[in-house]
Amino acid sequence: MSANRTLSVPYLARVEGEGAMHVRIKDGRVENVEVRIFEPPRFFEAFLRGRMFLEAPDITARICGICPVAYQMSAVHALEAALGIQVDGPLRDLRRLLYCGEWIESHALHVYMLHAPDFLGYPSVVHMAADHPQLVNDALALKRTGNQIMTVVGGREIHPINVKVGGFYHTPTKAELDTLVAPLERALETAVATARFAATLTFPELTLHHELIALRHPDDYPMNEGRLVSDRGLDISAQQYQEHFAEEHAAHSNALHSHHKGTETYLVGPLARMALNRDRLTPLARRTADEIGLETPCRNPFRSNLVRAVELVLACEEALRLIRGYREPREAAVAVAARKGIGWAMTEAPRGMLYHRYCLDDHGLIEDANIVPPTSQNLRAMEADLRAFVTAHLHLDDAELTLRCEQAIRNYDPCISCATHFLKLDVARS
Amino acid sequence: MIPTLVLGIGNADRGDDAVGLAVARRLRPMVPDWIAVQEHGGDGAALLDAWRGFGCVVLVDALRSGITAGDIVWLDARAAPLAARLGGNSTHLLGLAQAVELARALGQLPERIAVLGIECQDFAWHAPMSAAVAAAVDSAVALLLAELHIADYASESADAHGAA
Numbered sequence: 001m002s003a004n005r006t007l008s009v010p011y012l013a014r015v016e017g018e019g020a021m022h023v024r025i026k027d028g029r030v031e032n033v034e035v036r037i038f039e040p041p042r043f044f045e046a047f048l049r050g051r052m053f054l055e056a057p058d059i060t061a062r063i064c065g066i067c068p069v070a071y072q073m074s075a076v077h078a079l080e081a082a083l084g085i086q087v088d089g090p091l092r093d094l095r096r097l098l099y100c101g102e103w104i105e106s107h108a109l110h111v112y113m114l115h116a117p118d119f120l121g122y123p124s125v126v127h128m129a130a131d132h133p134q135l136v137n138d139a140l141a142l143k144r145t146g147n148q149i150m151t152v153v154g155g156r157e158i159h160p161i162n163v164k165v166g167g168f169y170h171t172p173t174k175a176e177l178d179t180l181v182a183p184l185e186r187a188l189e190t191a192v193a194t195a196r197f198a199a200t201l202t203f204p205e206l207t208l209h210h211e212l213i214a215l216r217h218p219d220d221y222p223m224n225e226g227r228l229v230s231d232r233g234l235d236i237s238a239q240q241y242q243e244h245f246a247e248e249h250a251a252h253s254n255a256l257h258s259h260h261k262g263t264e265t266y267l268v269g270p271l272a273r274m275a276l277n278r279d280r281l282t283p284l285a286r287r288t289a290d291e292i293g294l295e296t297p298c299r300n301p302f303r304s305n306l307v308r309a310v311e312l313v314l315a316c317e318e319a320l321r322l323i324r325g326y327r328e329p330r331e332a333a334v335a336v337a338a339r340k341g342i343g344w345a346m347t348e349a350p351r352g353m354l355y356h357r358y359c360l361d362d363h364g365l366i367e368d369a370n371i372v373p374p375t376s377q378n379l380r381a382m383e384a385d386l387r388a389f390v391t392a393h394l395h396l397d398d399a400e401l402t403l404r405c406e407q408a409i410r411n412y413d414p415c416i417s418c419a420t421h422f423l424k425l426d427v428a429r430s
Numbered sequence: 431m432i433p434t435l436v437l438g439i440g441n442a443d444r445g446d447d448a449v450g451l452a453v454a455r456r457l458r459p460m461v462p463d464w465i466a467v468q469e470h471g472g473d474g475a476a477l478l479d480a481w482r483g484f485g486c487v488v489l490v491d492a493l494r495s496g497i498t499a500g501d502i503v504w505l506d507a508r509a510a511p512l513a514a515r516l517g518g519n520s521t522h523l524l525g526l527a528q529a530v531e532l533a534r535a536l537g538q539l540p541e542r543i544a545v546l547g548i549e550c551q552d553f554a555w556h557a558p559m560s561a562a563v564a565a566a567v568d569s570a571v572a573l574l575l576a577e578l579h580i581a582d583y584a585s586e587s588a589d590a591h592g593a594a
Contacts (some may be wrong), residue, residue: 047555062443065473109475113524126528129535136536143475158471 021405023390030394033387035379035409048369053079053338053360057163060356060371065158066109069102069150070349072163073224074356074371078238079165082343082360083336090329091167092224093322094153097177098160099223099347100319101149104142104187106350107308107315110413111194112139115305118407119201135197138190142312145180145187149319152176167333177323184323188316192288195309199292203302204404206389210265210381212272212297215348221280221314222273222348229276230266231297238344241355247372258377265381268352268374269412270307271298282321285314301385301411308350308413338364349374351413375414382412431464432485432541436574439472439491439526445557446499446550450490452559453548453570460571465578474524478533486542488574491526493547500562502570503547504577508539544577546570 004026024032044063048056056075061068073095080087087095112135113125122128129136147157152172154160162168213234215226229235236244247258260266274289275297281289289310298307340362346355352374359368389408393401438454441447451469458467470480472491481487493503505512511534512527524532526545533539548570552560 043555065471109524113475124528125524126531126535129532133536136532140475140478144479147473147476147479156471157476158473 021386021409023386023405025390025394028394030387030390033383033390035382035386045369045371048358048366051366053083053358053364053366054165056358056366056369057165058161061159061163063371063373066106067102067349067351067354068159069098069154069163070347070354071356071371072160073099073347074345074354075358076163076165077224077345077347078343078356078358079360080336080343081238081345082341082358083165083339083364084341085166085334085336087167087334090171090327091333093326094168094171095163096220096223097149097319097322098153098163100315100322101146101153103146103223103311103315103350104319105146105150106413107312108139108142108146108194110350111198111305111308111312112136112142114413115407115410116198116201118410119203119305138194142187142190142194145183145316148180148183152180164333166336167329167331169332171329171332174326174328177326180323181320184316184320188284188313188320191309191312191316192284194312195288195292195306198305198309201305203300204407206300206302206385206392206408208267208271208299208301208381208385210267210384211260211263212275213260213266213268213353213377214273214276215346215353216276217280219280221277221282221285221311221318224347226346226348228346228353230260230272231275232263234260238346238355238357241344241346241372242357242370245355245372245377247376257379258372259380265384266377267381268377270304270311270350270352271301272352273348274298274307274310281310282314282317284317285310288313301408304411304413311350338362351375352377375412378412378414382409382414385411433483434465434486434488434578435481435484436461436465436467436488436490436578437470437477437480438467439470439489441471443556445552445554446559446563447492447553448559449492449548449550449563449567449570452564452567453490453546453574456567456571457574460575461578472526474526474529474532477526477529478536478538481533481540481543482538484540486578487540488544488546488578489526489530490546490548490570490574492550492553494550495547497549498562499549499551499560500566501549502566502573503545503549504573505545505547507543507545508541512545546574 022034057072060071060075063071117125117128120128150157150160155162162170211230211232213230215222216229217226227235227237245258245260278296294306342359344357346353354374355372357370358366361367386405386408438450440450442451454467454469507530512530548566550563
C-alpha cells in the first residue's frame with residue numbers, strides 16, 4: 001500500500017446538507033483532514049437585519065428541514081429575553097412538547113435510516129429494508145408520531161408555522177392533544193425496542209477526549225432551557241456565551257468553525273447531553289439506559305446511537321407526561337410590546353446546542369443577529385476525530401477506510417445546511 | 431376510478447425549488463374530484479404516508495441533472511428503479527428516489543407511480559422562479575392532464591362504457 005494516499009468523498013451521503021470529506025495521507029502519516037462545506041453560506045443573519053422581531057421564528061425555521069423547532073425555540077427565547085417577557089405554564093409545556101416531536105423525528109431517522117445501515121453492513125436504508133423491513137417500519141412509525149406532534153402543535157410537520165414570540169398563534173385543545181396519546185404509547189414501546197436493538201450492534205472502538213458541552217437545567221433533561229455546562233467546569237448563561245466562544249472562518253469550508261476559548265476541541269450533541277444530564281432522565285429512559293449498559297460518560301461517538309435511542313424513550317415519555325398534564329391556556333400567547341434590547345438563548349437541537357442572539361431597536365426591528373448552530377460547533381471535533389481514526393486505521397484499504405470515515409462523520413448527525421432540495425441525476429432522460 | 435394523487439414537492443422560498451408546488455396549484459382547479467392534488471415539503475419518510483391508499487401517484491419535483499432548465503422528464507418509477515443518484519445529493523434526509531426505492535423494498539409502492547421532474551437552475555433564497563422554469567409549469571400541467579386523463583383513464587372509461 002502506498003505511503004501517500006488521498007481519500008476523497010465528494011458527496012457525503014446520509015448527512016443533512018451538502019458536504020465533502022478530504023483526507024490526505026503522506027509518507028504513512030495523516031497530513032490533512034478537512035470536512036468541506038460547499039453549499040453557499042446562508043446569510044440568514046443578514047436576512048434577519050431590518051426585519052420585525054415577530055418574523056424571526058418563521059425565517060429561522062427555514063434554516064433547517066430537520067430541526068426547524070430548534071431554530072424557532074432558540075429564536076423565541078432570545079427575543080423574549082430581549083423584550084423582557086417570560087413564557088411559562090401550559091405555553092412552556094407546549095414548547096417542550098413540540099421539541100419532543102422534533103427529537104422523535106430526528107432521532108428515529110438517524111438511528112434507523114442513517115446510522116443502522118453502517119453497523120448492519122448495508123450501503124443504505126433501501127438495501128437494509130429488504131432484509132430488515134420491521135426495522136424500517138418501526139422507524140417510519142416513530143417518525144410518523146413525531147410528525148403528528150409537529151402537526152398538532154406546530155401547524156405542520158416540517159417548518160412549523162404556529163410558533164410565535166410570546167407563545168403560539170393558536171393552542172391545541174385538550175382533545176386534539178389526546179389524539180396523540182395512543183400513537184405515543186406505541187412509540188414509547190418502539191423506542192425501548194429501538195434501544196435494545198441498538199445495543200445489539202457492534203461498534204468500532206474510539207475514545208474522544210473533547211470537552212463535553214451541553215445545557216443543564218435544575219429539573220429537566222435539557223431542551224429549551226438551562227445553563228451551558230461542561231465536564232471541565234464551564235458553567236455560564238447564554239448572555240456569557242460570546243465571552244467564552246468564538247467563531248472563525250476555515251478556508252476549506254463555508255461553515256464557520258466554533259471554538260471554546262482556551263480549549264482544543266469540544267463536542268455538543270447527544271453524547272455531551274447524556275454525559276452531563278444522565279441524572280435528569282425520565283424513569284423509563286433511565287431504566288433503558290441501565291438495561292442496555294450505556295456507560296457514563298460514553299465517549300465513543302460510534303455509540304452515540306445508543307444515546308439517541310435512550311433520548312427517543314425520553315422524548316416519548318416526556319410527550320406523554322406533558323399531554324396528560326395539559327390544561328388549555330386562556331391565551332395562546334403572552335402580550336409582547338416592541339422595545340430596544342438584546343437577548344440571548346441556547347436550546348438543545350437534536351444534534352446539539354444552538355445559540356441565538358438578537359439586538360432590537362426601539363421599534364422591534366432586528367439590528368443584528370448571531371446564530372451558532374451545533375454542526376459548526378462540532379466541525380473541529382469532527383476533523384480531529386477523523387484524524388485520530390485514520391491514524392489508527394491506516395492498515396485498511398482505501399475503500400474500507402473511506403467508508404469508515406463516512407460513518408465517523410455520520411456519528412455527529414451533522415446538519416450542514418439545508419432548507420432546499422433537488423434531484424441529482426447522472427444521466428439525463430427526456 | 432383508481433384513487434389518484436398528484437403530489438407537488440418543493441420549497442416555496444428557494445427559487446426554482448418551488449416549481450413542484452406551482453404545478454400543483456395550477457393543476458388543482460383543472461382536475462376531476464377523484465384526483466387529489468397536494469403539496470408536500472419533500473420529507474422522504476413522510477412521502478410514504480402521503481401516498482398511502484392511492485393506487486396511482488405522480489410526484490412532481492425539481493430536478494438538477496445538467497439538462498436544459500425548464501426541460502421536463504417523465505419517469506415510470508414502477509417499471510424500473512429510479513437512478514441511484516436521483517435525489518442522492520438531496521439536502522433532505524431521505525430524498526424522493528430513496529423514498530420510492532424504500533417503498534419498493536417494503537412492498538409499499540403504489541400500483542402506478544411516476545415522477546415528473548422539471549430541470550431547475552436557481553435555488554437562491556427568496557428568489558422567484560427563473561423564467562425558463564416558470565415557463566415550464568404550463569407544459570408540465572399539460573403533460574399531467576394528458577397522462578392522467580387520456581393515456582390512462584379516458585381509455586379505461588371508454589372500455590367500461592363499451593362493456594356496458
